Amino acid sequence: MTVTTPDTTRGDAGSPAPVARQLLVGRDDGYGDLTLERFGLAPGAGPWHAPGGPRDRLLVVLAGRARVAVDPGGPSVELAADEVVHVGRGHAHRVELLGAGPGGRLEWMLLDGPGGPA
Structure with missing residues (x-):
């Protein structure tokens, strides 16, 4: 299932953040608790927050290229294409564009893992 939804997330300065967001696998698709989303962040947009x-x-x-930081005040890491970072349960994070890809945007996927706290 692919669902495109507008994202109304705001950038740091309160300006609209042009984010493309697609739900590729949802919880109703037969994969248990897994979700998989694809995102695109345009140059000039503020960081995207989760x-x-x-x-x-x-x-x-x-x-x-992206900077992914755990909020508030946690560690951050810079990632290029084909690089992965783990964000532990309960931790908010933000994604900041450091360099656009060939399509003119930062593109990433977010896999939300199975199960929650027991």
Whole structure:
């Protein structure tokens, strides 16, 4: 199932953040608790923020360069295409564009892992 939804996330300065977001696998697709989303962040947009959740996440950069930071005040890492970072359950994170990919955007996928706290 592919569902494209507008993202109304705001950048740091309150300006609209041009984010493309597609739900590729949802919880109703027969894969248990897994979800898989694809994102694109245009140059000039503020960082994209994700709240902490009950599941571990894997963030995979597809194109471009990103800084992924755990909020608030946690570690950050810079990633290029084909690099992955783990975000533990309960941790909010933000994604900042450092360099656009060939399509003119930072592109990444976010896998929301199975199960929550027991």
